[in-house]
Amino acid sequence: MENFLDSSSKNFLYNIIEKILRKMFEQVIDEASQGLNERAEYLDIKQLSSRYSMSVPEVEQNFVKDKRMQMIEKRKPGTSKGKRYWPAKEAIKICNDIMNHWD
Incomplete structure (x- = not known):
């Protein structure tokens, strides 16, 4: 060549x-x-943001404020303002369910 x-x-x-x-x-x-x-066993808000191609505020508005997500939310004991985590399988299922109901 x-x-x-x-x-x-x-x-x-x-x-x-x-x-x-x-x-x-x-x-x-x-x-x-x-x-x-x-x-992953657990996801944080940045991982949810990356997974669903949304900004962190959008994830907060669309997913985190949902009662189902609030029910599975995990934080360090004794803290109300610590980093939040959600069990991955349940969080993904809930987020997908929320998105499936969008037009």
């Missing part, structure tokens, strides 16, 4: 190959990250 291509053609091809490989790596990393979230 070196004998048939000039320098600019080689650079062009290398750039295309690099972009393709970068996209492939990003996709693999995204899929692995999503797999970790799916296997």
Whole structure:
């Protein structure tokens, strides 16, 4: 191939190959990250935000204020303002149910 291509053609091809490989790596990393979230025991609000492609305030408004989510919410004992967690399976089921009722 070196004998048939000039320098600019080689650079062009290398750039295309690099972009393709970068996209492939990003996709693999995204899929692995999503797999970790799916296997998580508990989710926090940032993980819910990432999972449903919503901002944290949107997650708060659309999901966290729902009574079902409030019932499964976990916090450190004795705190009312600590970080909140939700059991992953139940939270995902509730969030999906909420979204399934949207038009």
